Amino acid sequence: MSFLIDSSIMITSQILFFGFGWLFFMRQLFKDYEVRQYVVQVIFSVTFAFSCTMFELIIFEILGVLNSSSRYFHWKMNLCVILLILVFMVPFYIGYFIVSNIQLLHKQRLLFSCLLWLTFMYFFWKLGDPFPILSPKHGILSIEQLISRVGVIGVTLMALLSGFGAVNCPYTYMSYFLRNVTDTDILALERRLLQTMDMIISKKKRMAVARRTMFQRGDVQNRPSGLWGMLKSVTASAPGSENLTLIQQEVDALEELSRQLFLETADLYATKERIEYSKTFKGKYFNFLGYFFSIYCVWKIFMATINIVLDRVGKTDPVTRGIEITVNYLGIQFDVKFWSQHISFILVGIIIVTSIRGLLITLTKFFYAISSSKSSNVIVLLLAQIMGMYFVSSVLLIRMSMPPEYRTIITEVLGELQFNFYHRWFDVIFLVSALSSILFLYLAHKQAPEKHMAP
Secondary structure (H helix, E strand, C coil): CHHHHHHHHHHHHHHHHHHHHHHHHHHHHCCCCCCCCHHHHHHHHHHHHHHHHHHHHHHHHHHCCCCHHHHHHHHHHHHHHHHHHHHHHHHHHHHHHHHHCCHHHCCCHHHHHHHHHHHHHHHHHHCCCCCCCCCCCCCCCCHHHHHHHHHHHHHHHHHHHHHHHHHHHHHHHCHHHCCCCCHHHHHHHHHHHHHHHHHHHHHHHHHHHHHHHHHHHCHHHHCCCHHHHHHHHHHCCCCCCCCHHHHHHHHHHHHHHHHHHHHHHHHHHHHHHHHHHHCCHHHHHHHHHHHHHHHHHHHHHHHHHHHHHHCCCCCCCHHHHHHHHHHHHHCCCCCHHHHHHHHHHHHHHHHHHHHHHHHHHHHHHHHHHHCCCCCHHHHHHHHHHHHHHHHHHHHHHHHHHCCHHHCHHHHHHHCCCCHHHHHHHHHHHHHHHHHHHHHHHHHHHHHHHHHHHCC
């Protein structure tokens, strides 16, 4: 009876997560597109639902909600379903929609879709060769073999996003990095933009007058056709007439310049708004957060470097370790076990909420940046793939933030994985991503004033 009650709780929560994923798909990702393939929407929503269910089960582990046997069953079922979606279903449909967009392969799209899926499976399986994640004791399609490879991809994505976010967040929030923009700078750039637009209009008028003159002279009707006519029109022009080809080239160059000037003007306006916003109370608050995240970024880079050099991985969760150090330093009586459980619950909850929110915001920006009416289905499936792998790898890493007594079922379900490898791999990729982001933002910040000062 208790198993049925526990299952009904899990099914209800999964329906709610599915509904939220469906609404996010309709209201955010596809609000500007017509939904033609409902299978894409179903796959995205199901992936989101089962991904969130894993985080829900982590919280249930800490709070002791549901029977341990029920939690184990739903952990096992949840992982099997999410791996089935990420390894078999989503890659197949990605290949199917890619082939469907190619007219020559349209009649045999099912065959080519299977070939693309087999190609994916080959490279997915070969992914385990250079990493210490293989275990000869498990079968080819066991959970351990699949989740180990999914974990490598997901941890890599997490580390890349975390490294860039740790650097970009203080750079975005802190007013220190804002370049000084005045009304004079904006007016000067707008003046250049207006002069460029006037030149474009003037040259297009010259082209229109030249075409009208040629038409009145009968040059259009008498002009030779074919390749020879095109070459002659480029290399020669009638006496007293304009060379339309050269003028068109000048117009194209000026239009490209006007686009760049427009983007720079919009960037200056955005920077000026950020400067004014930084003077408000909310802006000062985010500026303070920027300094806090700067310290966190430096500390995280330092610790990642130490972990890589010394080849170490923490055995105790950070909360318990931090409380033990504080209690020993202050020399006070304190129930470390009791409070570490509650603080760990709050910490894991914050990690889960911020991970889901941050990933959804990133997915939305990424989708709007590269999507089109033809590629939208493929991109949504790719985002579902990234989202599922991201959340699965989050479980691998969050496990270390939990006290040992709450890791038992998670460790049993995930199997004999090399958990220490994933933490070391995360540190390596995080360090590379953070240092690359620092270099990129430094160069971008250094070149921005020079670009706006150029005549």
